[in-house]
Amino acid sequence: MYLWQTRFAEKYHKEDAAMSEKQKNYLLGTEQKQEWMRKGFFAPRGLGFLEPGIVSLDSAELSAFNVVKSFYQNYPEVFNMAYISEKTGLKVDDIKKRFSRMYHEHLIMFVKNSAVSTYGFGLYWWEVKLKEGTSPEFKKKLASWYQEKDEICTGYETEGEFDFFNGNHMRTLDNLLYGVMGPWRDLPEIEYVHICPTRRDLRDNNVNQFDAPGDGYRKFIWSKEQKDAFLKHQNKIDASDFAIIDAINNTPSIGDMFDFDVLAKLSGLDAAQMKKDIIEIIDHRRIVVPMIYLNFMKVGLTQQLFLVRLFQNVPCYRKAQIVDELQEIPEFNSVAEFTDAYYDIYLQAYTEISDLDALRKKLESYAEVEDIKMATAPRLFRRWVARLDDENGYWEECVFTDDINQDRASAQCVKCRFSGSEEVK
Amino acid sequence: MKIEHAREYVVENLKYALNPGSIAVVGASRHDMKVGFKVIEGLQKWGYQGKIYPVNPRSDKVQGLPAYPTVKDIPEEVDLAFIAVPAHIVKSVLEDCVAKKVKIVVIATSAFKEIGREQLQNELTQYCRDNKLPLIGPNLVGMGSPYLNFNCGFIPYLPIKGPVAMISQSGANLLAALGTSQKDHLGMSFFVGLGNKADVDFSEFIEYAGRDENTKCLSIYIEGLDSPDAFIESCRKVDKPIVTIKVGNSKIGEKAAFAHTASENAGTTKEFYDEVFEKAGAIRATTWQEFLDDSLALGLQPPLRGDKIVMITNGGGSGLLSCDHFERVGLPLHELAEIAPALKNRIRAYMPMFGSPLNPVDISGTASPIMYKGAFRQTMRDPNVDGILGSVCPSAVTDVPAVIDIVIELYDEYKHLGKPFVMECQGGQECQEAIMKLRDHGIPAYPTAEQAVNAMAALYKYGQLKKTTKK
Numbered sequence: 001m002y003l004w005q006t007r008f009a010e011k012y013h014k015e016d017a018a019m020s021e022k023q024k025n026y027l028l029g030t031e032q033k034q035e036w037m038r039k040g041f042f043a044p045r046g047l048g049f050l051e052p053g054i055v056s057l058d059s060a061e062l063s064a065f066n067v068v069k070s071f072y073q074n075y076p077e078v079f080n081m082a083y084i085s086e087k088t089g090l091k092v093d094d095i096k097k098r099f100s101r102m103y104h105e106h107l108i109m110f111v112k113n114s115a116v117s118t119y120g121f122g123l124y125w126w127e128v129k130l131k132e133g134t135s136p137e138f139k140k141k142l143a144s145w146y147q148e149k150d151e152i153c154t155g156y157e158t159e160g161e162f163d164f165f166n167g168n169h170m171r172t173l174d175n176l177l178y179g180v181m182g183p184w185r186d187l188p189e190i191e192y193v194h195i196c197p198t199r200r201d202l203r204d205n206n207v208n209q210f211d212a213p214g215d216g217y218r219k220f221i222w223s224k225e226q227k228d229a230f231l232k233h234q235n236k237i238d239a240s241d242f243a244i245i246d247a248i249n250n251t252p253s254i255g256d257m258f259d260f261d262v263l264a265k266l267s268g269l270d271a272a273q274m275k276k277d278i279i280e281i282i283d284h285r286r287i288v289v290p291m292i293y294l295n296f297m298k299v300g301l302t303q304q305l306f307l308v309r310l311f312q313n314v315p316c317y318r319k320a321q322i323v324d325e326l327q328e329i330p331e332f333n334s335v336a337e338f339t340d341a342y343y344d345i346y347l348q349a350y351t352e353i354s355d356l357d358a359l360r361k362k363l364e365s366y367a368e369v370e371d372i373k374m375a376t377a378p379r380l381f382r383r384w385v386a387r388l389d390d391e392n393g394y395w396e397e398c399v400f401t402d403d404i405n406q407d408r409a410s411a412q413c414v415k416c417r418f419s420g421s422e423e424v425k
Numbered sequence: 426m427k428i429e430h431a432r433e434y435v436v437e438n439l440k441y442a443l444n445p446g447s448i449a450v451v452g453a454s455r456h457d458m459k460v461g462f463k464v465i466e467g468l469q470k471w472g473y474q475g476k477i478y479p480v481n482p483r484s485d486k487v488q489g490l491p492a493y494p495t496v497k498d499i500p501e502e503v504d505l506a507f508i509a510v511p512a513h514i515v516k517s518v519l520e521d522c523v524a525k526k527v528k529i530v531v532i533a534t535s536a537f538k539e540i541g542r543e544q545l546q547n548e549l550t551q552y553c554r555d556n557k558l559p560l561i562g563p564n565l566v567g568m569g570s571p572y573l574n575f576n577c578g579f580i581p582y583l584p585i586k587g588p589v590a591m592i593s594q595s596g597a598n599l600l601a602a603l604g605t606s607q608k609d610h611l612g613m614s615f616f617v618g619l620g621n622k623a624d625v626d627f628s629e630f631i632e633y634a635g636r637d638e639n640t641k642c643l644s645i646y647i648e649g650l651d652s653p654d655a656f657i658e659s660c661r662k663v664d665k666p667i668v669t670i671k672v673g674n675s676k677i678g679e680k681a682a683f684a685h686t687a688s689e690n691a692g693t694t695k696e697f698y699d700e701v702f703e704k705a706g707a708i709r710a711t712t713w714q715e716f717l718d719d720s721l722a723l724g725l726q727p728p729l730r731g732d733k734i735v736m737i738t739n740g741g742g743s744g745l746l747s748c749d750h751f752e753r754v755g756l757p758l759h760e761l762a763e764i765a766p767a768l769k770n771r772i773r774a775y776m777p778m779f780g781s782p783l784n785p786v787d788i789s790g791t792a793s794p795i796m797y798k799g800a801f802r803q804t805m806r807d808p809n810v811d812g813i814l815g816s817v818c819p820s821a822v823t824d825v826p827a828v829i830d831i832v833i834e835l836y837d838e839y840k841h842l843g844k845p846f847v848m849e850c851q852g853g854q855e856c857q858e859a860i861m862k863l864r865d866h867g868i869p870a871y872p873t874a875e876q877a878v879n880a881m882a883a884l885y886k887y888g889q890l891k892k893t894t895k896k
Contacts, residue, residue, distance in 0.1 A: 058511065058536075067513045073482035074494050268516035268545045396483040397455050 055287055057114070057400065064254075064278040065112060065290050067263045072110050073396075075266065076100055079248055080259050087247040090240055098241050106395055107236055107298050108245065111384050112290040113201070114169075115210045121169040123198040124176055125338070125346060127307060127373075128164040129191040138189050139163060146381055147392070150399040151180050153385045158305060160375030165305055170403050179408030196307075196346065199339035202323065205383075206333045207249055207291045213324045218282075218289060220249035223330040229353035234299040245292050254282040254290065293383050301350045303333075303377040306363065308345035314368045319344055322366055331359060343373075351376055426550050428652045431628040431659045435559045439625070439633040441528040442561055443570050443615050445504035446475045448577065449496050449527070451518050452510035453479030453487040460509040460533060462488070463579040464567070471583050472574035476501065496521040504528045507567075507577055512536040515563070516549055523556045532562035533578065538621055538687035539564060546687075550623040559629075564686060565620030566596030571613060572639055578618070587612010588641030588724030590634040592627065594619050594648045594686045602644075602717065610864040611721050614639035621687045626652055628659035635663035642724035643667045644716065645707070649688025653701045660705035666723035666887045667707040670716040671698045706890045708883055715879050722869040722880035726845040728888035731811040732756055733764045734881060735804045736785035739792040740818030743851055744785030746874035747814065754882040758784050765809035775799035790820040794827040801832065805839045805846075812845040814881055816874070817859065819852040829859045833866045840867075845884045849877035 026036040055061050068078045076099040081092045088095065102108045116123040130139060143157045146166060155166030170176045176195070177185075185193055200211035208216045222230075231239055251257040255275050264271035281287050296303060310319055319337065323345055327335040334348035349359055356374075363372055380388055385401075387394040448468065454461035461481075465488050468477055478501070479487035482494040493499050496506055496518060506527045508518050512534050522530050530553070537546040546563070553560040561568070567578010571586045584591075584606030593599035596618045605611050614637055617630060627645060634640045647669055650656050660667055673682030673690050682688040702709045708723070710716035734751070736758065738744045748758045761769045761784040769782045775796040781787040786804075788796050797815075804813050815832060819825050829850075836846050848863050848870040850856035856872065863870035871877045 063513055066511060070511065070514045071482075071517065266517045267513040268548060269513060393484060393486055394455060399456055 055281055055285075061277040061281050062288065063267070063269050064258055064260065064263055064274040065288065067267045067269070067274070068258055068290070069110055069112075071263075071266050073103055075262070076103075077262050078258060078266070080251070080256055082259075083251065083256050084244055084247045088240065088243040090244070094240075095244055098244055102237065102241055102245075105236065105298065106390055107295050109293045109295060109383065109386060109388075109396055110290065111293045111386055112288050113204055113209060113384050115201075115287050115289075116169045116198075121171055122173065123167065123169055123201065124173070125165065125167045125196040125198065125336070126176075126181070127162045127194045127196065127343070128166070129161075129193075130163045130189055131191045134189045142184060143379070143381075145184065147387075147389055149180065150385075150401045151403070153382055153400075155381040156303065156305065156377035157379040157381070158375035158377045160305075161373040162307070162375050165307075165375070165377070166381075172403055172406075172408075175403040175406060175408040177409075179403065179406075182408070194342045196338040196341040196343050198336050200320070200323065200337040202327045202335040202337070203332065204334050205291070205293055207289065208327075209289055210286045211337075212327065216327075217286065218249075218251075218254075218291075220246055220291075221330045221333070222246070226331055226350070226353055230299075230301075230350070233301070233353050236299050237294075245294065248292050253279060255279045257290070295388065296350065297378070297380065297388070301352055303380070304349045304351040304354065304356055304359075305375050305377055306345075306347040306349075306359070307343045307373040308347065308363060308369055309342060309371040309373075310344040310368045311370045314344075318368060322368060326363075329359070329362065331355070426547060426554075426623060426651065428626050428628070428655050430655050431626070431632045434557050435625055435629045436632045436636075438529045438559045439629065441504040442531060442559075442568060442617070443575065444573055445528075447478065447502060447504050448473075448475060449478045449480055449493075449499055449503045449506045451480040451496060451506055451508045452514075453481050453490075453492060455481075455484060455487055460579045464507055464509060464533075464577065465490070467567075467576045467578065467580060471569075471576040473576075474574070475504075478503065496525050496527065499525065502526075505577075506530045507533065508562075509533045509579075512542070512545075512563075516545075516552075519549055519552060519558070519560075523552075523558055527558065529559045529561065531565070531568065531577070532560060532620075533565055533567065534562070535564045537563050538623070539684060543687070546621065546623050553624055560624035561617070561622075562620045563623060565618035566599055568615070568617035570615040570639075572615075582607050584613040584616060585610060586639075587614065588639070589613045589720045590630075590637065590640040590643050591616040591646075591720075592619065592630045592634070592643065593617070593646035594622065594688065595646055596620070598646055598713070601713075605717060610861050611717060612724070612864075614641075619686075622651065626655060628652060628655040631656070631659040631663055631667070635659075635665060641665060642720055644720040645669045646716070647671045648673050648682040648686050649690050649693075650698075650701065651689075657701060657705045660707055666728070666883075667705065668710055668716060668719045668723060668883070669702055669707045670710045670713065671702075674698075706893070708886050708890070710883075714876065718869075718871060718876045718880050719883035721864070722845070722847060722883055723887055725864075725867050725869050726847070726884055727843045728891055729812045729845045729881065729884040730843075730888050732759070732885065733809055733811040734758060734814060735761065735764065735768075735810050735812075736814040736816065737788060737797070737800045737804060738785050738816035738818065738849075739788050739790055739797075739820070739823060740816060740851070741781070741785075741787045743816045743818050743849065743874050744787055747816070747849070747878050748785055750875045750878040751882075754878060756878075756882050756885055760784050761786060765807050768803060768807045768809070771803050772800050775803070785814075785816075790818070791822055793822075794824055794831050797828045798831045798835065801835050805835060805842065805844065810844065812847070812881060812884065814847050814849065814877055816849040816851070816877070817856065819855060825850070825852075825855045825859055829862055832863065832868065836866065836868055845881065847871075847877050847881050847884075849874055 024032045026032045072078050076096045084095050085092055146152050146155050152166050201209040202212045206221050208219045260271040260275045323337045331349045331354045332347045336346040385398050387397045450464050452461035478499045479490050479492040481487050481492045484492050506522045567580045569576040571584050576583045582603040584603045591602050599618045634643045673679050674695050679690045710719050751758050773782050776788040780789045788800050850859045860870040869880050
């Protein structure tokens with residue numbers, strides 16, 4: 001058992017003193033969880049369990065992230081300038097100036113990804129294929145609907161072998177089916193929808209996530225060749241700008257990412273406490289990953305999406321091995337493993353600065369691969385609930401929704417509200 | 426935080442909270458379910474005429490208005506900053522407000538002392554005090570005035586114009602009062618939520634209301650007093666009736682009041698607050714309904730100078746409910762013969778032989794508008810009578826609208842005599858309409874006998890208080 005797990009278990013037990021002494025919490029990674037596995041034969045997961053501890057997004061323990069998210073637009077010094085300066089060789093004033101320019105040109109955004117499985121959500125991606133001959137107007141209308149639908153926390157409009165690839169966090173699959181897909185799924189223009197529940201989130205937008213193998217967690221992954229190609233391809237982010245993003249996203253500990261004294265000065269909160277809390281949440285418990293997101297749309301890039309189907313007799317350990325091998329290819333800027341889905345693996349690479357043929361050949365080199373679907377994504381609606389649609393005046397408008405206690409299958413269900421003035425249904 | 430006395434610079438600047446020429450909405454949002462959206466929407470919807478400056482570092486336009494990254498970036502003067510951002514942003518916003526020389530700030534944000542962040546709340550409060558920047562809140566819903574078409578906060582109602590200044594620590598109960606104002610015609614001069622009242626205290630709003638010409642009665646919902654001495658001192662300065670309701674007295678309520686608005690009641694008792702309100706010359710209501718009913722009566726009517734109250738009714742049952750309740754509240758009715766023997770005889774002319782000229786005076790279920798008119802007129806004119814309680818209990822022969830028109834006519838004719846006139850209308854829809862019409866004409870009217878009696882008792886208490894505590 002790790003030290004933090006012991007501390008958390010002790011704290012939790014104290015809070016639950018009124019409960020029976022025999023009450024166990026089966027926290028992940030603890031001996032209690034092993035006890036559960038001997039009795040239950042399946043891993044505890046979800047809201048009914050509290051491991052590794054529910055931390056709401058506005059809780060005091062996430063103060064450091066929230067302070068940075070609130071202030072970085074005007075105060076880039078919320079990031080650890082001394083550290084960035086040391087890593088980049090740039091002067092602090094230059095770093096601030098460059099950072100501000102990148103933000104105000106909407107090239108970058110500070111975001112966070114939540115480990116949905118530990119929050120009790122499911123993370124469902126879903127691929128939408130329109131029928132051949134569907135009018136561009138219909139696709140445009142559907143894209144607008146997806147853009148406005150707050151439950152769709154991330155979503156791509158694509159061109160190629162499928163037309164959209166969107167993502168939701170939902171606690172109840174019914175709510176995805178009724179609340180999000182119900183309004184359009186049976187329209188005659190829709191050929192099919194494939195729902196892809198996520199089993200592992202290994203990498204998103206070049207930043208390794210909770211389920212990255214080994215010591216890869218929170219590493220910012222770029223190959224030298226691709227970085228050079230990126231800098232050559234566009235003129236909005238130069239090598240120094242890139243180095244700033246790289247330094248922030250690659251800090252060994254979250255404690256190195258921020259200047260906690262600046263956070264304390266701006267917020268009035270205690271610097272040491274904020275640092276201690278955020279290290280616990282992010283370094284130790286891996287509940288949230290904060291990062292600088294690179295807005296590929298503003299630098300003239302598109303994403304190439306790969307949906308990989310394995311033969312259905314491939315055992316799950318082998319699937320995991322294949323995914324682990326694929327995530328070693330730095331050109332794949334996003335990597336996820338699905339479960340109980342038509343597809344098994346999701347990969348993503350920048351179209352203009354990747355050798356797509358080589359990537360496809362690599363995938364085809366696995367005998368276990370049955371099929372690969374590819375599409376190009378010029379447009380991303382949101383990045384983890386933060387809107388990216390500059391053109392509509394909603395840059396960085398964040399709307400977090402939750403379907404807890406909701407039954408979207410019921411006609412009487414009180415639904416989440418949406419960004420528009422009325423529900424689109 | 427405690428204050429010794431109401432501070433003049435605060436009282437003077439409260440006009441910027443209730444009648445600002447310009448407002449910075451910090452946390453202005455593009456999303457229609459967020460507080461920062463509702464504030465601007467409400468200001469525009471209800472007809473605010475001043476300038477609105479949205480502050481949002483992520484967008485240069487919010488709801489069609491130019492937006493600014495910080496308060497400091499606003500090019501014009503700012504009277505009021507309404508702050509609707511998470512708690513961790515507030516310190517920085519206050520520093521910007523001081524730099525910008527904003528006149529007053531209102532903090533809607535929660536998550537301060539009420540969740541254990543007392544030190545942070547105190548530090549921010551002290552910072553504002555050091556810079557003479559009055560701070561209302563935090564943890565509140567907003568404020569406004571129907572006289573100025575001003576509704577600033579996340580408030581779905583603007584009350585109707587009237588005499589009551591509603592000062593409330595609770596946002597929910599303030600909203601309830603505002604809804605009641607619209608629905609039941611409880612007119613208000615202004616309203617404000619105080620929330621945690623970290624800086625601006627009850628006493629300062631009391632003195633402001635004392636100077637406000639539209640305010641005739643102050644109604645104060647209290648979860649805890651940080652500065653009881655200042656409260657007493659300010660109440661005694663104000664020559665207007667003050668109605669209070671103090672909650673959080675029960676064992677669990679004490680904890681709930683702290684969790685709600687960080688109100689500290691440990692060690693205080695009901696008797697402690699009884700003494701505070703007695704010294705302050707404030708009337709203490711026990712229930713929410715009584716609080717609203719008393720406020721209405723005291724806002725509309727003069728104090729009751731003596732206990733010679735005459736009740737005129739066409740319903741014997743209503744009369745009985747009333748006289749029993751008068752006795753319960755310590756204000757027993759006197760028989761008419763005792764109050765004014767001649768009136769007893771004169772009033773007989775306006776009732777059938779089976780009517781009763783005791784007190785309550787029962788002019789019977791067959792009473793016509795003419796009978797009501799005669800009985801009311803005689804009673805109002807009689808110099809031995811201090812106050813009149815009228816009651817209408819509709820039978821099939823009662824012309825309720827005609828009776829109400831007569832009451833209004835007589836009230837207008839004789840209000841210069843300074844006698845309180847309270848009405849009770851118990852019955853169906855016609856009575857509800859009658860109550861609204863009476864209230865719109867300045868007559869407190871109620872649907873039950875007990876409510877009307879409580880209102881009359883409050884007017885009596887205020888009459889007694891004026892003789893003792895009020896200057």
